[in-house]
Amino acid sequence: MRSASFNTLFEKPEIDASFTVQRGNLAGFDLPRALQQRSREGVQGGKTRFEELSGIMQSKDGRHQFRSVKVQAGILKATGQLDISPSAEVSGRVQSELRSSAGAVRGSFSISGNSQAILLKP
Helix, strand or coil: CCCHHHHHHCCCCCCEEEEEHHHHECCCCCCHHHHHCCCCCCCCCEEEEEEEEEEEEEEEEEEEEEEEEECCCCCCCEEEEECCCCEEEEEEEEEEEECCCCCEEEEEEEEEEECCCCEEEE
């Protein structure tokens, strides 16, 4: 974290960090369903279970940026980037793949909406 002084460190924090999270759920969107349904209108809601989530997070003035994000969940792999504005608007892109012995299904999706209603659209 960075700030002009220690006293203001938590008033307007600036964060630049890498992260790794083991076993969890990403609430608000379902990557496997988005890959399988391929709807022009997009897919909204659900959750994506993961074994490992990693990336780089930068936060300043209420804006959060996630870069080099990687999701690993069994046969699902995904990479992408995501921005969250101070008003909780979400935007970004994700490339994902479901790989099994029968083959692979790949897709690229735009991420839009807000933190309460995320839309994945091809």
